[in-house]
Amino acid sequence: MDSLVGFVGKNYVIMAGDTNAGRSIMRLKDDFDKLVPIDSHKILAKSGEIGDGNQFCNLIIRNVSLYRIRNETELTTKSVAHYTRRQLATAIRKNPYSVNLLLGGYDKKDQKGSLYYLDYLGSSKKINYGAQGYAALFVGSILDRFWKEDLDFEDGLELMKKCLREVEKRLIIGTRCFLIKMINSDGISVVEKVMINSEKKNEIEEEN
């Protein structure tokens, strides 16, 4: 039921997640942040069970911090993706974590953003654009059609809103509110908390 979307642009990575936290048919919380910062330049977007997501993300964040403290150097996005995948893979046949993740990060060395798709079964793939949850069904084709290498930030934001508009329009489960975050050389910034109302002829209201 969670929707996560992300893609890579020119020197940035933009990610969005819905802000619902629920249990069966009920929405318990409508300002739930699923885009968790690992360090200053990486975001782990979690979807799936709330408890597993919290505990697993905490595990990754604390271990990345520990590495930084011990070795006085930050890990690259690729390394964090590999480490995360390994944790998921070793757990799957014993005590599985039911979380699907999108890991986005900006590496200062390469001056590039990267995005990884991680599954609860322990799969990991570096992608240019992708989504988790039901959003993946609707958003996949939009990104196939409109994503280009090296999109500017304004074009990227417009493309992201196009994707979110589609999710709100077609997904029967009501997810109007999304949180969009962006990672670039300056770090993580919250772009917008968007409330989408497709009845108003595809207009988007912006929330504080």
Added chain:
Amino acid sequence: MFTLGSVLDNELKSSVEDFSFETEFSTNQLMLPNIEKPFEFAQSIISLEKDLDENDNQPMFHQQKKEERKERALIKGSKGTTTLAFIYEKGTVVAVDSRATSGQYIASQSVQKVVPVNQYMLGTLAGGAADCQFFLGHLGRICNLYELRNNEKISVAAASKLLNNILYSYRNYGLSVGSMICGYDTRGPQLYYIDSDGSRLKNSLFSVGSGSPFAYGVLDAGYRWDLSKEDAIDLGRRAICAATFKDSYSGGTVKVYHIDENGWVKISDDDASELWYRYEEKEKKNK
């Protein structure tokens, strides 16, 4: 079956002798039955309500196991109750019903569904009564020890995190806990929802149990941050009353508590059926 009682003894003993933080709060000391694959055994005999629904994300072998589990389930957990809590400007309001059902039979109309953790924190009970009572009581012990060791009051966030970590380590063992930790600390009124699945959520209002959709209706319609104390208490009472009216698994008496900087206080304890008709009469008089 595994005995959680002996786990507690182990934890307390180690926390008295050894002052290291790790042993004090270590959670993986579950006693397991002396058989091959105890984890699978636990999963096979206990089924929770949510497991009985279709879950499309699970691969085929998980789904097959679920079918077996449904048939062999000896213990069924369900959350037949209504509890709610919300925070507002002047504090936290907690309101609960008091009915306990086993199947279609009302086992008791006078269950205490609010467990005090300490003087300024309350925990609510939903799901398995034994599980909730035990773990909330255990949380009270841990919070007391924290205060003695650190000479400061434990925050609601920390207390809820402790409970969350404990429940997460027991997440596949068939516990059924849907509790809210409500309190007032240096950050103001606080409210956390803790689940036996391991989720922990912070929000300004929650309702848990089979009657929660009905309670949410009244609660969402009347909730504002700047309610007066009487209005807030009345809102909590009305919401539980509405839930007991509609939900057959909720009833008995409606208990309302209020928590502010001076601690928690029990405000009222009214019979749910009488309360409904009292409200009706009040409406008629107002007209």
